[in-house]
Amino acid sequence: MESPDDLVKEFLVESYENLDRLDQEFVKLEKNPTDRETLSSIFRTIHTVKGTSGFFGFDKLGSVTHNGENLLSRLRDGEIALVPEITSALLSLVDAIRKMLCNIENTGNEGNDDYSKLVETLSRLNSSSSNANQIKAGSSNPAKPDTANADVHQPIAMAPISAPSTIPNQNSTTSEPKSATHDVDQPLPANSAVQLPPTIPALHADEKSGGLQEQSKSSGISESNIRVDVALLDKLMNLVGELVLARNQILQFTATQEDGSFVTASQQLNLITTELQEGVMKTRMQPIGNIWNKFPRVVRDLASTCGKQVRLEMEGAETELDKTIIEAIKDPLTHVVRNCVDHGIETSAVRVARGKPAEGRVFMRAFHEGGQVNIEISDDGSGIDSEKIKQKALQRGLITTEQASRMTERELIGIIFMPGFSTAEQITSVSGRGVGMDVVKTNIERIGGTVDIQTKAGIGSTLKIKIPLTLAIIPALIVTSGGDRFAIPQVSLLELVRLEKNEAREGLENIHGAPVYRLRGKLLPLVDLNRELNIKNEDESAQADSECTNIVVLRADERQFGLIVDKINDTEEIVVKPLGKQLKGISVFAGATIMGDGKVALILDVMGIAQRANVISGVKDRALNEQQVQIASENRETLLLFGVGREGRMAIPLSMVSRLEEFPFSKIEKTGDMEVVQYRGQIMPLARLSKLLQMEDSAIAQDTSDLLKVVVYSSQGRCLGLIVDKIIDIVEENLTVKCQSTRKGVRGSAVVQGRVTEFLDVENIISNFTASEATAVGV
Amino acid sequence: MASQQYCTFYLDGLFFGVEVMKVQEVIRYQEMTRVPLASDVVRGLINLRGQIVSALDLRRRLNLNDRPKDQLPMNVVVRAGESVVSLLVDEIGDVLEASEDDFEQPPETLAKGAREMVHGVYKLPRQLLLILDTERAVNLENTPIERR
Numbered sequence: 001m002e003s004p005d006d007l008v009k010e011f012l013v014e015s016y017e018n019l020d021r022l023d024q025e026f027v028k029l030e031k032n033p034t035d036r037e038t039l040s041s042i043f044r045t046i047h048t049v050k051g052t053s054g055f056f057g058f059d060k061l062g063s064v065t066h067n068g069e070n071l072l073s074r075l076r077d078g079e080i081a082l083v084p085e086i087t088s089a090l091l092s093l094v095d096a097i098r099k100m101l102c103n104i105e106n107t108g109n110e111g112n113d114d115y116s117k118l119v120e121t122l123s124r125l126n127s128s129s130s131n132a133n134q135i136k137a138g139s140s141n142p143a144k145p146d147t148a149n150a151d152v153h154q155p156i157a158m159a160p161i162s163a164p165s166t167i168p169n170q171n172s173t174t175s176e177p178k179s180a181t182h183d184v185d186q187p188l189p190a191n192s193a194v195q196l197p198p199t200i201p202a203l204h205a206d207e208k209s210g211g212l213q214e215q216s217k218s219s220g221i222s223e224s225n226i227r228v229d230v231a232l233l234d235k236l237m238n239l240v241g242e243l244v245l246a247r248n249q250i251l252q253f254t255a256t257q258e259d260g261s262f263v264t265a266s267q268q269l270n271l272i273t274t275e276l277q278e279g280v281m282k283t284r285m286q287p288i289g290n291i292w293n294k295f296p297r298v299v300r301d302l303a304s305t306c307g308k309q310v311r312l313e314m315e316g317a318e319t320e321l322d323k324t325i326i327e328a329i330k331d332p333l334t335h336v337v338r339n340c341v342d343h344g345i346e347t348s349a350v351r352v353a354r355g356k357p358a359e360g361r362v363f364m365r366a367f368h369e370g371g372q373v374n375i376e377i378s379d380d381g382s383g384i385d386s387e388k389i390k391q392k393a394l395q396r397g398l399i400t401t402e403q404a405s406r407m408t409e410r411e412l413i414g415i416i417f418m419p420g421f422s423t424a425e426q427i428t429s430v431s432g433r434g435v436g437m438d439v440v441k442t443n444i445e446r447i448g449g450t451v452d453i454q455t456k457a458g459i460g461s462t463l464k465i466k467i468p469l470t471l472a473i474i475p476a477l478i479v480t481s482g483g484d485r486f487a488i489p490q491v492s493l494l495e496l497v498r499l500e501k502n503e504a505r506e507g508l509e510n511i512h513g514a515p516v517y518r519l520r521g522k523l524l525p526l527v528d529l530n531r532e533l534n535i536k537n538e539d540e541s542a543q544a545d546s547e548c549t550n551i552v553v554l555r556a557d558e559r560q561f562g563l564i565v566d567k568i569n570d571t572e573e574i575v576v577k578p579l580g581k582q583l584k585g586i587s588v589f590a591g592a593t594i595m596g597d598g599k600v601a602l603i604l605d606v607m608g609i610a611q612r613a614n615v616i617s618g619v620k621d622r623a624l625n626e627q628q629v630q631i632a633s634e635n636r637e638t639l640l641l642f643g644v645g646r647e648g649r650m651a652i653p654l655s656m657v658s659r660l661e662e663f664p665f666s667k668i669e670k671t672g673d674m675e676v677v678q679y680r681g682q683i684m685p686l687a688r689l690s691k692l693l694q695m696e697d698s699a700i701a702q703d704t705s706d707l708l709k710v711v712v713y714s715s716q717g718r719c720l721g722l723i724v725d726k727i728i729d730i731v732e733e734n735l736t737v738k739c740q741s742t743r744k745g746v747r748g749s750a751v752v753q754g755r756v757t758e759f760l761d762v763e764n765i766i767s768n769f770t771a772s773e774a775t776a777v778g779v
Numbered sequence: 780m781a782s783q784q785y786c787t788f789y790l791d792g793l794f795f796g797v798e799v800m801k802v803q804e805v806i807r808y809q810e811m812t813r814v815p816l817a818s819d820v821v822r823g824l825i826n827l828r829g830q831i832v833s834a835l836d837l838r839r840r841l842n843l844n845d846r847p848k849d850q851l852p853m854n855v856v857v858r859a860g861e862s863v864v865s866l867l868v869d870e871i872g873d874v875l876e877a878s879e880d881d882f883e884q885p886p887e888t889l890a891k892g893a894r895e896m897v898h899g900v901y902k903l904p905r906q907l908l909l910i911l912d913t914e915r916a917v918n919l920e921n922t923p924i925e926r927r
Binding site for chain 2: 238239241242245482484533534535577578579580581582583586588589592594598599600601602
């Protein structure tokens with residue numbers, strides 16, 4: 001065993017990257033067998049591997065790639081046509097290369113596997129020069145529209161780019177195949193490249209602006225990118241975080257200074273720091289396409305194993321995520337995609353019989369929404385049959401007959417996320433072992449994401465995954481207890497309840513010493529943070545404030561409980577930092593963070609607290625029941641009820657509300673015709689709902705001391721405040737519109753709490769509002 | 780004879796030293812955030828330029844009497860393995876060079892808890908310098924110490 005030296009490591013890293021691209025290119029090529037560009041690129045990759053392996057003395061690797069290269073060169077020159085047999089042989093060539101590289105990485109040599117059969121196949125295919133002429137004649141014409149389709153701008157952009165970059169380093173090995181390609185398939189650019197040398201300076205200047213940008217987009221991965229150690233990026237991120245704190249201190253200090261140039265300099269520092277912070281954060285972001293790249297190959301292989309025709313479509317591959325999250329969702333996503341092909345899509349015969357196109361479709365979509373990344377994976381296959389799930393679950397003893405009869409369709413489908421469940425009739429090498437969707441769910445939930453499935457029998461199913469953008473920075477609620485601040489990750493936060501003195505006396509009850517609170521008719525177990533953490537309140541002023549009780553309602557493993565804290569401060573984005581190993585044993589803390597004032601605050605681990613306080617019991621049956629309740633309640637929606645105008649009663653889903661605020665009328669300022677308020681460092685436009693909906697304006701404050709009740713709605717980093725007359729309640733109801741509305745901005749009405757209530761169409765209101773005011777906002 | 784440099788400090792009248800190469804820095808008293816439920820040796824967390832560092836009270840760790848309330852400790856920040864830990868001490872001394880000629884194993888009569896964390900003793904002209912085994916001192920897992 002000898003560890004490969006740095007050069008070999010470089011070679012391995014580079015080759016792995018190239019091979020990943022190869023998988024994609026092969027699939028692309030199969031659809032479009034005459035695409036010279038792709039062929040040339042494949043050829044180049046194999047050629048590079050061959051060349052380098054010769055240099056390092058990896059003879060076996062060299063001979064295998066050599067044979068592949070021969071075959072590829074004839075394909076590229078159009079002497080033989082690409083038939084499925086050749087594609088398969090080439091794919092197994094890629095696999096063989098990968099295996100050998102893997103061996104080299106682990107043991108330092110290529111391993112003892114025998115590849116003579118592969119070599120034989122490759123050379124046999126190479127010698128069968130069948131329909132060469134025919135292809136050659138046909139290729140020049142059809143190839144053009146194809147390439148044009150694939151990369152419209154590329155052929156045009158290539159000429160100027162490759163010219164300047166090729167000529168200065170004519171000796172470099174990589175540039176040679178590139179120019180060779182042009183000679184073969186693009187006579188015109190090649191000619192111009194030949195004529196170029198005399199006019200280089202002029203051309204260079206011309207292309208500097210436009211051409212170089214194109215270059216980074218299309219060709220030069222190796223030229224415009226460098227590899228950076230992730231640990232270094234982490235360090236940079238830490239340092240930038242510190243810089244931000246130092247900047248904040250300086251800005252506070254600046255406020256007391258009168259020296260103009262000092263103030264200017266610190267403002268400059270402020271701007272640069274902000275930009276630097278954004279930039280460093282971006283360095284950790286990677287497009288999700290990096291892991292999607294391998295799916296075309298996965299789908300192709302799996303489809304041919306199952307004898308199905310499947311097409312994979314992707315949208316939003318450029319959506320960016322933190323690197324650690326990308327790593328974490330890689331396996332779950334692969335599993336889901338495999339599931340789609342194996343379980344979801346039917347065989348061609350069945351599909352045709354059902355009146356669907358013979359080729360099945362798997363569609364992956366990723367997009368940013370509300371500070372989260374949404375990933376949807378859908379197929380147009382057979383969907384999930386809830387009856388079948390019920391039978392299987394009964395058969396495997398996951399649920400009882402009695403439970404089954406009570407379960408709704410949606411609950412039944414939720415069973416696929418239970419451990420030990422599989423619908424596959426037979427266990428195949430692909431799937432059906434019953435370890436699957438539950439692992440997907442746990443993995444996604446571990447990184448703070450959620451999984452949801454929608455399905456229609458016979459039509460298909462869609463799996464929706466929501467994950468946070470980054471793990472390093474999380475939104476958290478800051479609370480104070482016993483004089484110290486603690487951060488509670490917002491993912492586990494459900495709601496906040498504040499009980500005034502009298503309410504607290506009535507609302508807090510005891511069951512045999514266990515405090516509970518009736519939250520909308522259900523018993524909520526309460527946990528006192530001070531008691532749990534054994535801390536005493538040293539701060540006298542906080543004690544005085546304890547006349548009212550603050551309850552933070554949290555969710556831990558599908559169970560709810562209320563955490564009593566002294567004070568609720570605010571929500572903040574925090575950077576999670578690990579605790580030293582001296583504190584590893586304490587399960588109630590998930591880490592620590594540095595607050596804006598430079599002091600350290602501990603991050604509470606909601607699960608840990610729940611376990612410590614015995615909120616979560618280990619009884620499985622109970623957990624299942626809870627889960628069902630949870631599923632059942634998902635059909636219902638939590639609504640915010642509020643009053644608009646003199647009589648109006650309206651509701652919107654609570655999920656759309658980011659906060660409820662009260663502003664004194666004196667805080668309202670005007671820009672143009674619009675009312676705005678300074679809110680969390682932003683200018684938040686305000687909309688008077690009664691005015692927008694043309695209802696009689698009533699008691700809304702005009703007096704400077706009165707408080708305006710505002711429902712804050714935020715989307716894509718922008719806030720909008722809806723001024724309402726009063727907040728009535730928060731209720732859980734089935735959101736079914738009984739009576740459609742003709743009024744603009746209202747979706748319809750239904751009976752909530754025994755009174756007719758209108759559902760506000762928030763999206764409509766906002767788009768109308770922003771459309772009319774957009775010019776005024778100027779954001 | 781080879782000699783070693785030690786960063787020295789005082790703890791309840793005793794004179795201690797830590798190899799200079801293991802000390803990252805020495806800083807004055809920092810405000811700390813206490814950690815509920817933790818061992819009472821852990822006095823809290825400090826923010827060391829963005830890194831969160833546990834501060835261990837070396838007096839408690841070595842079973843010495845608690846520091847008087849009005850006396851603020853100093854931080855000796857040491858590197859122990861992968862992690863960085865701050866040791867709270869009474870007062871900082873000079874960096875001393877001690878020759879191996881003066882080195883001796885700690886006497887058996889040293890209290891058991893403390894003996895494990897003291898490498899040895901340098902017999903300096905005026906006083907004894909106790910050398911702290913930082914790796915052991917920051918590892919709270921193996922040696923749960925009963926407080927006097």
